[in-house]
Amino acid sequence: xxxxxxxxxxxxxxxSLYPAAEARSILTILCEDRLGTKNYTHIVNPSYAxxxxxxxxxRSDLQRLCKGEPVxxxxxxxxxxxxxFKVTPAVLIPRPETEMLVKEAITVASRMQRVRLPxxxxxSEVKVLDLGTGSGCIAWTVALGVPGVRVVGxxxxxxxxxxxxxxxISPSDRKVIPPEFIWGDIMDPGKCNLEGEFDIxxxxxPYIMEKEKKDMRVNVVGYEPHGALxxxxxxxxxxxxxxxxxxxxxxxxxxxxxxxINEMMGEETAALFKDAGYSRVELVKDFNxxxxxxxxxx
Numbered sequence: 001x002x003x004x005x006x007x008x009x010x011x012x013x014x015x016s017l018y019p020a021a022e023a024r025s026i027l028t029i030l031c032e033d034r035l036g037t038k039n040y041t042h043i044v045n046p047s048y049a050x051x052x053x054x055x056x057x058x059r060s061d062l063q064r065l066c067k068g069e070p071v072x073x074x075x076x077x078x079x080x081x082x083x084x085f086k087v088t089p090a091v092l093i094p095r096p097e098t099e100m101l102v103k104e105a106i107t108v109a110s111r112m113q114r115v116r117l118p119x120x121x122x123x124s125e126v127k128v129l130d131l132g133t134g135s136g137c138i139a140w141t142v143a144l145g146v147p148g149v150r151v152v153g154x155x156x157x158x159x160x161x162x163x164x165x166x167x168x169i170s171p172s173d174r175k176v177i178p179p180e181f182i183w184g185d186i187m188d189p190g191k192c193n194l195e196g197e198f199d200i201x202x203x204x205x206p207y208i209m210e211k212e213k214k215d216m217r218v219n220v221v222g223y224e225p226h227g228a229l230x231x232x233x234x235x236x237x238x239x240x241x242x243x244x245x246x247x248x249x250x251x252x253x254x255x256x257x258x259x260x261i262n263e264m265m266g267e268e269t270a271a272l273f274k275d276a277g278y279s280r281v282e283l284v285k286d287f288n289x290x291x292x293x294x295x296x297x298x
Contacts, residue, residue: 017066017068069223091163109149113148127150128150140179161183199252205239209264270282278296
């Protein structure tokens with residue numbers, strides 16, 4: 001069977017779930033992993049034939065896709081900020097919007113590190129705390145982006161921590177410090193075995209309200225962990241109160257917090273941090289001009 005034929009068949013099979021362009025992208029991701037092809041192979045080499053021994057596996061994968069299972073769970077990995085991260089149904093699939101949070105964190109951490117350079121060996125290391133670390137993609141990307149920064153990722157899910165600690169990443173820069181991952185509850189900072197203060201606190205907590213679930217695709221609501229996605233309609237800022245409490249306990253004076261938020265709750269989330277006593281609280285929009293982050297200082 002030609003690759004072009006498989007893609008045509010797959011797009012037709014997925015048309016009830018995804019637009020054609022998205023279906024094609026999903027299928028090329030699958031083929032890149034299973035066949036070693038590129039997203040342009042079917043264009044530059046239309047006569048490329050799928051090896052017979054590979055076809056049954058691809059058809060099985062296509063059946064899973066047709067049920068709504070995300071391709072990232074099928075191949076066991078997702079790309080984030082240019083790195084490949086292991087993902088399982090125990091963790092969220094990283095989103096492009098969250099890359100903006102990481103880029104901002106890297107900018108802030110790099111600036112802090114430069115300010116401390118003149119102190120030489122006496123300079124204190126920049127420390128970053130990632131609350132609700134999930135797969136560890138945020139923690140790892142910050143650590144890789146600013147060699148020498150020390151990052152700690154916290155999560156309440158033991159399964160998520162297993163994924164985070166098992167990421168197969170070998171930094172080329174010897175100065176990179178692999179993140180440490182520990183158990184902790186966002187709503188109870190006192191239970192976490194954590195000491196010291198951090199320069200930056202990051203979090204992409206659950207923030208989708210239950211009432212929004214009806215408008216979401218089956219590949220999300222049917223497969224990704226609900227505990228990492230949804231909050232009660234009556235208390236949508238539940239986890240942000242926890243982040244404010246963690247920041248009160250672990251964020252250094254002059255430190256910075258960056259949180260991803262529900263676009264419909266921007267003003268309310270910013271007000272929560274202002275009311276908690278944080279300064280320079282700022283709403284930041286994403287590439288779709290939607291409220292996506294809150295940045296605050298202590």
